[in-house]
Amino acid sequence: MTRVGVVGWGVYIPRYRIRTEEVARLWGDDPQRIADVYLVNEKSVEALDEDAVTIAVEAARIALRRAGVSRERVGAVYVGTESKPYAVKPIASILIDALGLRNDILAVDMEFACKAGGDGLAAIAGLVEAGRVEYGIAVGVDTSQGEPGEHLDYSASSGGAALVVGRDGVAAELEAMYAYASDTPDFWRRDGSPYPMHGEGFTGEPAYFRHIIEAVRGLVSKYGYKPADFTYAVFHQPNGRFPLRVASALGIPMDRVKPGIVVTHIGNTYNASALIGFARVLEMAKPGDRILLVTYGSGAGSDAFVFRVTDVITERQRAPAPAVEHMLRNKVYVDYAQYLKMRKMIKLLE
Amino acid sequence: MRHESVPMYWRNIPQYYRLVAKRCRQCGAVYFPPALRCRCGSAELEDYDELPHEGRLVEYTVLYQVGTDFLKQKPLIVGLVELNGGVRAVGQIVDAQPDRLAPGTRVELVFRRVAVDGRHGLIMYGYKFRPVQP
């Protein structure tokens, strides 16, 4: 029997984009300096009638179509987000009815800043390995918040990624997994606060870099990998610089990291950030390739996964489902006023 | 503001979320929105959960006078869509510019917010259509 792994993937990126220079124009920043610092040229913006729920549904529909798995065989759906439209009312149960899944399945919403989407993947892999479910869908989705004019305004964006995980028809086998977490106050949002806060100058070394590096070092030493074993390495992408820097600290060459970097084109989609990069890499991978996927969530923790691509990958790449490249290419630019309206940030009488 | 009631929305979830239709057990005719009785006279209709999610725009109209739920979404594009296979459905057309639409435009089903009951009430989701990007 083959190993548990990814059977299909689906990404949904809303069609609208705002350019870094448009945000900088409004707030009086030097657009070139901002683009150089964050390596983000533009970011995705959800439409007025989109939110984390609608984006999760679209990504999961595409993932199921690509996987070719019938709805009746799905036994679990996990959604990781920090942009729930409801403080109390799950997204996972909406997914059941929007996708037409069975009602007698496990449906769970999870929160760990930007890491919960990947945690769903870990949870489902365990359920499949234990033989409790045949397939599960893990979704990472966000319409991430950033205070207007603050530095997150240049990167916080919207998108979703879904993975169908199972044992039958696996395109990328899960070979190994390693996790690392600690109480690190790098970024948080209190209940009822519209925008997150962050420990200025504290988001790098003790947070993003420490947790990712410890997770990858732990994985490498426990399972005996070398950096050269990874054909691709995909990291969580709060900006374009961090994944390149963490790769260089780990001795992973730049050309293995760059294919999975999408933040430059769509911004930081939080729970979908690493997973969209992973999906993009799956769309160019060949049988036998090894992919390192490393998520990161503030507060703080990191999960490192290693996947081994199987022969099934070519069939999945050809499946009649929209590719990440297609989503990256199809875009409509909006100005800052439209952006505020679409992101529901204009205060209306209701 | 008057919204559809919560029980009414809940009852229509399969239809709103994924185009669940009714199919006649006698003659096989498919009805969307779901009907109670078939043209053939039979009242034996079963749920049909397999309507295609793609089709073509038959006709559309652009609305500037809209109900209170849609005041902030003007102009509203409403279209008649013929799904692959021939069943027709009416729905909002989104991610589209009115002057770029025409009868025959290929569209796909999307899942969107339809109405939001103020700041504290229910968010009502449902299907809409958008042009397929080549």
Ligand SMILES: [Zn+2]
């Ligand atoms: Zn009939």
